[in-house]
Amino acid sequence: SGNFYKIYAGDYLRTSDDVENLVVAVNHGRPVYIRDVATVKHEVSERSQYLNYFTGPALAEGKASTYGAQAITVAISKKSGSNGVTVANDILAALEIQQGLVIPDNVHLEVTRNYGQSAQEKVNNLLFKLVVATLIVTVLVWFALGLRPAIVVTMVIPVVILMTVFAAYLMGFSIDRVSLFALIFSIGILVDDAIVVVENIYRRWLIKGEMDTDTAVDAVREVGNPTIIATFAVVAALMPMAFVSGLMGPYMAPIPALGSVAMMISLFAAFAFTSWLTMRLKPSMKTLVKIEEKEHKSNERIDAFFRKILPAMLDKKILGYAFLIGLIATFFAVCLMFYTTSVTVKMLPYDNKSEFTIVLDMPEGTSLTTTSNISWEMVDALQKIPEVTALQTYAGAAKPFDFNGMVRHYYLRSKPWQSEIHVMLLHKNDRERSSHLIAEEARALLLPISDSYKARMTVAEMPPGPPVMQSVVAEIYGPDAATRRQVANDFTKIFDSIDGLADVDNYMTEPYQAWSFKINNIKASLKGISTQTIITNLQMAMGGYVVSDIRVGSALEPTNIIIQAPLALRSQPLGLADLPIPSVMGKTVPLGELGQFIKIIEDQPIYHKDLRPVEYVVADAVGRLGAPIYPMFTVEDKLKEYKSPDGLSISGTFTGAPVDISKSSFEWGGEWTITYETFRDMGIAFAVALIVIYMLVVGMFSNFILPLVIMAPIPLTLLGIIPGHWVFNAQFTATSMIGFIALAGIIVRNSILLVDFAVQEMKEGVDVTEAMLLACKARTRPIMITAFALMGGASVILSDPIFQGMAISLMFGVFVSTLLTLLVIPLGCVSAKKSMEEVAAER
Template sequence: IAKRPGTNAVVIADKIIERLEQVRGSIFPADVEMSITRNYGETANEKANELLFHLGLATVSIVLLIWVAIGWREALVTLVVIPTTILLTLFASYIMGYTINRVSLFALIFSIGILVDDAIVVIENVARHWAMQDGRPRTQAAIEAVAEVGNPTIVATLTVIAALLPMLFVSGMMGPYMAPIPTNASAAMLFSFFVAVMLTPWLMMKFSGSGNGGLSHAHGDSHISRLGRMYMAVARPLLIRRWRSWMFLIVVAVATLGSMALLYTKNVTVKLLPFDNKTELQVVVDLPEGASVEETDRALGAIVQRLSDVPEIASFQTYAGTAAPFNFNGLVRHYYIRSSPELGDVQVNLVSKHDRSRTSHEIALDIRERLKGLDLPRGTAVKVVEPPPGPPVLATLLAEIYGPDPETRRAVATKVREAFESVPFIVDVDDSFGVQAQRVRLAINQDNLEYHRVEQSDVYDTVRALYAGPVVGYSHRGGGRHPIPIRLAPAKNEKVVNERTLATPVPANALPGERGVVELGDVVSVQNERASFPIFRHNGRAAEMVTGELAGAFEAPIYGMLAVAEAIEKADWGDVPKPTIALHGQPDDENTPTLLWDGEWEVTWVTFRDMGGAFIVAILGIYILVVAQFRSFKLPLVILTPIPLTLIGIMLGHSLFAAPFTATSMIGFIALAGIIVRNSILLVDFIRHARKPGRPLLDVLLEAGAIRFKPILLTALAAMIGAAVILADPIFQGLAISLLFGLASSTALTVLVIPAIYVVLRGGKEPAAANAPKAAQ
């Protein structure tokens, strides 16, 4: 049962179950057991409720953060701002045709940490101006506070949108899958700006009470907060001497480059998407061609018996010689055409993830180990298949072999399969051509045919009637109902070529008037031979395939590819030509063998290639925006400098959690470019406006950092809170790690690196060293 586009899977599933209970006893007998093995509506509802809980948790956490850092009235403002922006974003999502699903809800959770940034900046600046107690009316002070951060906030908001929107143009299967994230996040940022500059000041005025004082007592009499004074204590030693600033920048640069070494040492691996925690698995069984459906059923029964004591398994479903109801994975792997007698599937249904401690991936690894050494017919291929979290592929590791002729392709593919099997972490190895099955050919003996005066067509008709079971009549039922066809066909176990079938009479009436008969064995000869190899083509080009999955030390295709390439180099190829390895695109010349990597690698290549292009476009768009704001071509380079600093936290975070760097991690890295640049813009804009003729540069830098440190820290903490609530999700953990640890490292370093660059470029040899103690006070 498939749902129509735009309908609710949860509602449809509930109504189907209700309807089946209503027809119990009428459409099917009441004593027939009916059980639901897969309910994707229930799964979708469970995931949606979990994500909505995380959304509420993130909102409450950010409100509490503002309450502690600024005041309770400002927290009330935030409590109104966040739902307002989310509702506007949902409306925009509805207009754009998106539904509430797992990815779109993750986009909202991801957005909640950054959509409050503009409001935090405005709230903190208004509260700071009111806390100055300089005699200005509250309305005038609020207007001037919003105006002070207005222009940089506009540019900062546009930089985040510029960082996110290019990801919308990622091609391949991953593009539509991830599209809700840049779309909804960009809409949230746009709405958040208008809410921040229009609704937030009005709410501040409403919640402020009477008088000209500030909203809370946390500010005291000084315009420098306690956090600002802490910042000055840390920054002054680094900025007081130019050589110290140089040393600090060099250390930060070395740390950034050093963090990238974690990829080289494989402490951080690269993968398209991590494994999800599903409630189902599948064991796919391919017996040698020619095996009977009974043999296939016995093999499936042996597998079920071997796995029956796995505690997390709720039930099994076996399908022998017929296709199982295919899922998202089977759509690409073409499981719906698995209807030959030698093909079988075992659907493994797991208990709810709340009722087990192991993930479905850990259970799959256990199942794969348990099935080793199972007594199955020679040549049987058994694969443990996990539903993928993202775009499905034919196999995780897929090598396509091109060459001048079928014999060369199969010989090369056989050697490549040996290379696959030599790698410990490559499992479930198979190929596309397999082993030739035995078949029986009935060949007409032309000499005997002429001697017995038998027509070829009579031989063909006899064989067809013997094995195909022709229709010899109909049983008419009346009442407008279709008649029942009557067929004459032998039993299934009698459809063989033996003495009995060869004794079947064949009419010998080649000459008019003759009515003789001969036996089928008199005019045909029985030949045992090998069946032909299957033929596979990719885009019209003949190719053989070697497939495998990865489990163990590495689970990303790139590491399997490197290991196989090393095994190919070490192998003794003898008379078989060694193939040329290609990473992308079918070969132009097929006169020499070529190994083309496909499968998950192809999707990974396209995704990271397009995301890399999106990152370059994002940087260029941010640069243009900053140039337009500051009317300088050099100053934007200073503002963009903190972007690489995110790599320190990102790589250390992935290493700490033993998590692979995935496509969602890349999304977090690209989004961080906009988030970090907005902090740089706020800091640099304050520095530019605070610089006066004759005022020491060190005073300006320390004051700018001290005043801007609190809103920068609060916006970073808000985004980190939004990331922390999705840290446990297996798919979007990479995004959470990138935001959480990338923000932690880059925020701590940005407020120090930007002033240090100013000191290095403009500070002279001794930047106001004599006045430094006074400035720090």
């Protein structure tokens, strides 16, 4: 006919009746249907996991309470580069539209995690703090210099911030928590250049008695070089921190990057924008005279103070040496606070989140139902905590994993004896206790339950920074598997005996039994039955074999057809001995004739790290000494009396794997590794910063001795930083270290301003002692203004648990070191009189 046709035969299986009516054999000329040899049911598959939802005592008013409702969790991740807040809001809006249409009215939706909302709250909060920091600096400058200078300085801030945000866009940084903290941190230091320029213009106008442009230009020139070098010194202190390796590098990168950009932009703004705006908003000479009269009284008091203190220390050497010895003794006494644990050290402090997770491991081989029942028992205990709003249990399945779960491989948890409980809390503004304190109470409530069932439990809090396997990790190496596992078991007992460790566990499995069918290959071959045929029929009998599928109605996914023996038969493997196995000869042979069921001990998992076999023992550091290093030292003390199975005394390595793994040894990992790498790299960054700052100051003064005097106050910042942490009962963290390093550049700025002014006076013929007294008189006020500006800007982040350490370092460090700088620098410069005279002669 000239046409092409496709011919279709048969149809999809669509119902259970279609399956029942399938012919599987012919017996004496009559067809044998599936319904004749099996029962066909269209029903829910046997449970392999349980997910239940519970409301807590802090359930919001108007919401219906529920206990153990069956649930399904849907996790949605945003694409890279998209706005998490917008994505989250769009998802919630789409769900609202579908409620009652696609989603039935009797199906309730609960949002158990919304990182878009939390990100929006953090950004809004930090933007508010950004405004507050700006207002604090504005008010401070207003009181110190007057309204018009305050307006000038304040107008610089948004200009610099906006240009820095544009630079962040060019560098690929998003506006997140850390980048906003970088901007807030920058506010306190980016106004320094503007304050110095405005203050010096006003000072020169008063000296001349005329507010002309030439004097303003010369005033900017006068402080130009020291301001440029001082700004470069701050940048030199910040930039090396951008090269910190490991996970903490990208996490903290916005602080040095955006801080440095802000400083460079503020330098340009101080010379170009601030000086021009000062001319446009200059006060009347009458107003300036009033300001000068007020400033004169202040300067006279400052001058009287320094003329009383400094000459006495210079003339009476015993006073000078007493001051020096007292300063050194105080420095070492303050540093001893680390040794006595008056101030503890930690990578990052505990955050205050609205969730945490209970990770439960029952003894291997525990049934799914038992695991679920124990999870419910734990839920009952957790509902005694008043801040809990809701809980979800995941038995035999992993909850949608977060960054912490990704690193700890929680997404692999699918065994019947594994469970997770997701605990949701009130918003941090609606509760008095931090999530860490609540998690500690949860641990105390649940520990008796887990111990009674010989289970292992971990309270997994959301980490404040890069996550780790657990805070304390011992990686056990040894000559063979038996030795490694014995050492790991011994370490587990040692960890259990230490008060500062909780949630102790190891990655080994407890011995548990499994059934194995041992095939007699000779008999199977004689009967014409392959090993694969036996395995396939066993899979079909036990329910793990998908034969085909059916298309039910308009369902998007097909429904699998599974063959399986009745549960009563499957629960007793020995009863499968009569299972007929077909042979190639057309006959069937009972399974029992082809082999036998035997009980075996399940194999242990085998772990490798860098191709080396290893065992892991893990725990979380708890209590006041929450950093891992403290319980690690306690473990090391206990190991002095320990002998490994191969007869060795072992001690852990802290900075890398043991060289010789043919004998028992171990390496400390976990949070300690990130702590060591971060503080090591920050220490290197600090050393590089000191070298660069030294080179800058040498280049400015063309002298090798004077820069050492100028940099002498840098370690004095610790006299404020360490006691400041003790006052606030705060831990010295990585952010504290960032504040300390940043202060190196900030303090050098003050020193440069003092020394440069003194050199200019010496150039006019003034002796070094008088020059330093005049420098203190003229520069103390702008130095103190900039110091208080930094303290005011940093004060707004004092309440943040993560960046509190940085705020303390900046506030206490700059305050104490500024006061000491005004004494140490004059004394040091007079002692280095020859160098000062050489520099003055070359100017």
